[in-house]
Amino acid sequence: MIKHKAHIYTDVFRSFDTTDLNNIHIFSGRVLDDRGRELLSVFSDSKSNIHLVEFNANQMQFSIDGHVIDFNDSKYLESIINIENNVMIDSTTLGLPEIYYLIKQFINLNFLEFKIIYIEPLTYNKDESDEFYRLSHYPIGYKPIPGAVGDLHHDDLELGIFFIGFDSSRMEIALEEFQMIQGKLIKTIFATPAFSSGLEMESIVPHLNILTDNPKFEIDFCSALDPTSSFEMLNFYKRSLDDGKKLFIAPLGTKPTTIATALFANLNSDVSLLYDHPMNLENRTSGVKDWHIYSVYLTPIV
Structure with a gap:
């Protein structure tokens, strides 16, 4: 298998113009809020091809345009x-x-350049009766992601990295369901600077009880805005491991940290992913602030 190193470049736009782009193929999910509607508005023209992508965690099925495809089979995408x-x-x-899985398929097809879009909301919606943000619910819970599954009991799995978001119940449930990981070295990563000033406290405060109950958990910080920050952090932590030791990642925080995790796991086949497959609530955010365009460049390592 050919190994790659990655570089990520970030651009931020108030709006996104596709005028100078041709033969656009954008892979997206179901529309739930203003950001999704803005995306469709921008790309709904004759020059753009919009492909619906879904992963059914209960049935372990990955689909593009309604076609269920094998995780490692790139024939449909190639067509x-x-x-x-x-x-x-x-x-x-x-x-x-x-x-x-999209990044995995792009790599299989030797696509060494592609872009990842994240549209920042104007506001996150909060129930006035709730002190904290509740943007998703979790009827599925923690289930494996084929291709990135490791034995959490095994001694060679030394380090766990939690990227943290608003909802502390996600980490609480992980620690309860997988009690063996509490004996590992655990890094709890908060996103700061946040997308907007003050949002970092919306993540830190709900997790204070977890950190108090687990004083051995180490705290670190990475940018909420730029996946390069978290990607480089993951590289640093992996290099710091002793020979033969492995790590797992639980990307429960901002979308840029999730992007970094997905890319990193594809470039490091011994990395495990711990994920609870949230179902995002409709109209969980309002408005559109900025478009963050992350250009990914892969270089084969000879």
Whole structure:
């Protein structure tokens, strides 16, 4: 298998113009809020091909345009895109599994350049009766992502990395369901600077009880805005492991940290993913603020 190293470049736009782009293929999920509607508005023209991508965690099925495909089989994707196309992933409407499998297929097809979009909301919606944000619910819970599954009991799995978001119940449930990981070295990563000033406290405060109950958990910080920050952090932590030791990642935080996790797991086949497959609530956010365009460049390592 050919190994790759990655570089990620970030651009931020108030709006996104596709005028100078041709043969666009954008892979996205179901529309739930203003950001998804904005995405469809921008790309709904004759130059753009919009592909619906879904992962059914209960049935372990990955689909593109309604076609259920094998995680490692790129034949369908090869039939609809080629190296000359502008290939994009909309992470706004997609979760970790879809982003992970799309990147895996792009690498299989030797697509060494592609873009990942994240549309920042103007506001996150909060129930006035609730102190904290509740943007999703979790009827599925923690289920494996084929291709990135490791034995959490095994001694060679030394380090766990939790990227943290608003909802502390996600980490609480992981620690309860997988009690063996509490004996590992655990890094709890908060996103700061946040997309907007003050949002970092919306993540830190709900997790204070967990950190108090687990004083051995180490705290670190990475940018909420730029996946390069978390990607480089993952590289640093992996290099710090002793020979033969492995790590797992639980991307429960901002979408840029999820993007970094999906890319990193594809470039490091011994990395395990711990994920609870949230179902995002409709109209969980309002408005559209900025478009974050992450250009990914892969270089084969000879």
